[in-house]
Amino acid sequence: MDIAALLRELSESSGVSGYETEVRERIAEAMRPYVDEIRTDALGNLIGWKRGAGPEPRRKVMLAGHMDEIGLIVTQIEKGFLHFTEVGGYDVRILPGQEVIVHGRKPYPGIVATRPPHVLTPEERNQVPKMEELLIDIGLPPEEVEKEVQVGDLVTLRIPCTSLRNERMAGKAFDDRAAVATILVCLEELSRLRHTWDVYAVATVQEEVGIRGAITSTFGIAPDLGIAIDVTHGDMPGVPDTDTVELGKGPAITTGPNIHPKVFEALVETARRHEIPYQIEAAPGPTGTDAWAIQVSRSGVPTGLLGIPLRYMHNPVETLDLNDIRRAGRLLALTIARLDEVDLSR
Structure with a gap:
């Protein structure tokens, strides 16, 4: 998968919160080869379903990254x-x-x-x-x-993407189309792995105006486990190190009350097993991401959160490292492939 070309296409597409049609069509085209079924729900969320190899009834894992942009x-x-x-x-x-x-x-x-x-x-x-x-x-x-x-x-x-040195890119709406690209990388990786759980890959809508897409899609899917992918603040002068993570050092695995400890542990353990660089980010309250909506859906869903380091959030020159997307996608796929090992009890 050419991640740079994919991210460029998604970034330069229009998709303001509540009006995501154009970018949704581009994502659907990219997702279709990797899923068994694809649909759009009443709110506009794009939902791809990839069948697991386990016996029915199979457990369900939901991946969520929002496709809407500020405008x-x-x-x-x-x-x-x-x-x-x-x-x-x-x-x-x-x-x-x-x-x-x-x-x-x-x-x-x-x-x-x-x-x-x-x-x-x-x-x-x-x-x-x-x-x-x-x-x-x-x-x-x-x-x-x-x-x-x-x-x-x-x-x-009207902002074209810019390719920088050392696998860095700058552009608009990487918040959160970097997460959509991560989910697509995960799906491509899963095509080469055996996984027993059904996978629901969701490009959510209206996150920027109240995480609405994650609320409705989680309710409709009723997953046994959910992992949100979003961007998180990257290192830059003038911002404390405690509030940022480094570009190019791998995705941030979030811990805190919004996150199920066993899901956090599963992501960390998978990263260690496969020598995938990662960082840890502490969130002492609600994360302000789709993870919050997933966690409190129905009677509660064990939830994890991966963050893609991003500089200059909500600016037209949001900047990231493509390697962080690759690593996050691979981490998700390898974690999904071993979910039968994960004890989700509290």
Whole structure:
């Protein structure tokens, strides 16, 4: 599997929370060769099912990584300029000067504009502009803008992926399409392994606005065990080492009250057996990921969490190491292949 090409395709696809159709189609195409069945549920989650080799009724393991991305939405049209607000958690500091795509009657290129410094007061020059002060200009006359764009249309950043040195890549929406890529690597690895449990590979929706996709998909699947994959903060200057993990040193295996201790132990033991580099991350409360929704579904699900180290989260230049995705996918597959050994009792 060409992970760089896959991640580039997923990153450059549109899929704002609640509107994931385009990226879902790309993921389905990539997933189809590795699963026995694929479907989309009522909320929009993409669910791939891979049959296990054990006797029926087989136990079920669910893998979850969200495919939605943060984005913008048009709130007002004023003299041909578009006012907007965020869908999910954008950092307004990075928006001025960005190229965007306005998803109107057809996709329109545009730019995020703000008043030039020459017309600002001294106080305003030292302040971050508020989102309501920013405008999107698509270059059309006002009357054409009114015909082609309406309130509620979505806006995504127009950011191509960049390949850096040493297997590093930068781009938008690696949070959390890096996790989707990890799940696909896992499925490819499982095609060469024997596993007795059924595997449900889920690209979830609407995580950025309230982990909604994980809530509904977990309820529908009713897994015996669930593992969420998400990104976690990578090392960079200005951020304490205690709040980050290192790029290129393997996935972070999370421990804490959101995580079942036996699932944590199984992931660590598998990594040690197969000499897969890994890091440990402590989460003292809810992790803010799909893992929380999985854990508290129905009467409770034993849950684990893998984190892909990522720098500059919720920026258009999110940066990761492709080796961390490869290692995380292999770790998941090898753990699934030995689940019959894992005692999930408390």
